[in-house]
Amino acid sequence: MPVIEVKHLTRNYEYYRKPPGLSGSLRGLFRRERLVAEAVKDCSFSIGAGELVGFLGPNGAGKTTTLKVLSGILHPTAGDVRVLGYVPFRRQAEFQKQFAIVMGQKNQLWWDLPARESFLLNKEIYEIPDREFERSLAEFAELLDIGDILDVPVRKLSLGQRMKCELVAALIHRPKVLFLDEPTIGLDVVAQQSIRDFIGRYNREQGTTIILTSHYMEDISRLCRRVIIIDQGMIVSDGPLDDLVRRYAREKLLTLSFPAGTVRREDLGPFGEVVTATDGKAVLKVSRDGVKSAASKILSSALPVEDILISEMEIDEVVRIIFGRKSPPPL
């Protein structure tokens, strides 16, 4: 039985358009043009226990709105949503004790006070027994290496430290389902790596069902085997990351190494589209069907190739292709 089940979810927002300038503002006092935006349109998917699923999409695609509906923060306009068998927007305490949401751009910690104080508040809200709370806090503090900052006011912490504390605040009650909305946004690469490692490890060890949205493809490609792509409120693709690459990337990459100064860019043109050509290294884009023959031709040519590597396109590139096209290619 799926942990998360979404059937034909639609969520609309109402907003007003204000004409520019003072006259527009005055007119807006009496009459406003009311508009409706469809943030999520007829989305359906289900997620099983222990899955770590990536949610990909450009800004405004509907990722965060979907997570907010799954969390019960927003009421759906239409459709049926169930998480752990509960209807989220009913906001039943039994359900709320079993999930958590982390939003990279928002803060649940008290700004002026040490993070430990906010954890204590969550302890009371989630009714966590003293011993269990202390054990969880000690474990997370060690895993995330934040033992020495628990008593420092949150406003004095770096963004990376703050995000680690946000994760602890979300996980202190050991949720079965975790929604992570851009948890690595704005972090430096070291902090990103640290958070990413923690999420992966937590998912493996606890079996927690996780939905992760991120703009960093590294997060998705390292953590998620399954990816749901959403664009303009609709699900464009749902499946294993490898399938996604195979389905959308019509080309593969050939990376060539040769002695510096021996090969010119125009020498490579006949074998494929030259993506980059620096001193001693070049990357060619070659059609998926013709990659073997192109590699064979390069090796049998007069080019002084020292090494050749065939690889899939970067996931960023694949996503750019997906968001650039109007309809998916046939399977």
Place this chain on the structure above:
Amino acid sequence: MGTMAIARKYFRIWKQLSLLAIGSFLSNRIDSGAYLAGKLVRFGFFLLLIVSLFSFTDTLAGYTKYEVVLFFLTFNLIDVMSQALFRGIYAFRFDIQRGNFDFVLSKPVDPLFFCLCRMTDILDTIFLAPIVVLIVYVMGRLPVPPGPLQLLHYALLLLAGMTTVLGIHIITASITIWKLESENAIWLYREAMTIGRFPPEVYSPAVRAVFTFVLPIILAVAFPAKAALRLLDGKTTLFALCYAAGFFALSLFLWQKSLKAYSSASS
């Protein structure tokens, strides 16, 4: 979960929220000191104004000096109690616009309780003791001091007044959810509340009617003082209690409707 267990849970949450709020206030010493000083100055000056007025006249709208002071102190008692207990509403717009309210909605805690009580104001609670002492003193100086029945009557209407003021806070919070750009609803209430500093008879009948029935400030803050002064009959008292209950029920209804309409801040 039984009622007692729920009450215990919410008391523990309130205690922790209060500790956090106190910690937060104390971490901003200069700001907190200035806030406290500002409140003292406002309270002191208004008391001085009343005393000064009575150096030129014996009565104001038919009330003696101590009777007028009782109205002022009762207004302050309700105002300070509501500010102390429901201070969270003043930060509610910020929480809504920043999207922090999302976290509240995702947790196993009543969002209304959390938003109202998330900033119990220690600085306002400091004021409560001197106000209560002054009320007791002033009641003793009244031409006819209130007896046990009048004191009970006063306490009952204070409770109705607090319920009404709580309802006003809930309605302003609901408006904030509905209209994300709304930032002045609570300040409209704050300004309107000052009408309760004087006995209602100093205002015209039309103003009295508006602030009794539409925005029931007079009902909340002047009726208790009138009860202590033996000026409120049983019928009016019953009306005040029913009105407070109805107003509170209406505010809860609007709150639930607003939660359903909540659209959250964009990420």
